[in-house]
Amino acid sequence: MLAKSAVELVNRCYEETNSLMSLEILKESFIAFVFGNYQEEFVLRYNLENFYEHLDQLRLTNCRRDFDKAVEEWYMVQYGCDTKEANFHDILFTLVKEAIVEHQSQNRMELIRDVTKVLTLPNGFISRWQNGHMNDQSLPTYFKYLMKLGLRSNDDIETLVDMWLVEYPNAFDKKQQQLFANPPRRGRPNNVELALLVEKASQFKPEMTSQEKERLRKIYYYHRKTLTIREMIEKFKNYISSKNKTDDSQVG
Known part of the structure; x- marks a missing residue:
């Protein structure tokens, strides 16, 4: 079946x-597709001269400029914008948090690998997505869905x-991963946290007085619902700094 527009052809x-595919790779793939599979399909029914007339009708006259423009227009339709920012x-x-809990990733590269697994393996996020999309469970539709969520290429996963x-x-800390797996129930403190x-x-202040521990x-207890571990540490550092200044002034 002949494409009715350049954007439709990009979609094919x-x-x-x-798979996930960056804009630049898709541009290269589109040229290869048009002069490969699509041309072969067309010539079987018509002829090569008609093929180039057909490309003119689709406004794909200039190989590089027009083809790139078609891909960019398709990209805008799917992603909603042409920004390069994440x-x-x-x-x-x-899903990143789920990946580190499930696979207990030990470093950045392992986490990137594990997130990719969660997103692309049949028993991962794809399965959950398909359960909620009974009308169209195809992989192309799934990857378009990821695109709308912000993932366009493997670089975006990184x-x-x-x-x-x-x-x-501190995501690779075992205690932090335990906390990810068993988050505190609302209103109750968590011993792991x-x-x-x-x-x-203790890394900042190895020897704490009873007053500092308190x-x-x-x-x-006062800030666990609103601050992260890092923010609570900063608050404690500010307390120690203020306390030291007070002690110094009293000595002086």
């Missing part, structure tokens, strides 16, 4: 890939992981 090209949906950050690690710099806070504070516990 994309549907043959069944714009990830919260669903993706949740960016996603890096952004998540900024929020959770408190232990992690004490451990991180202040650390208070910071946790």
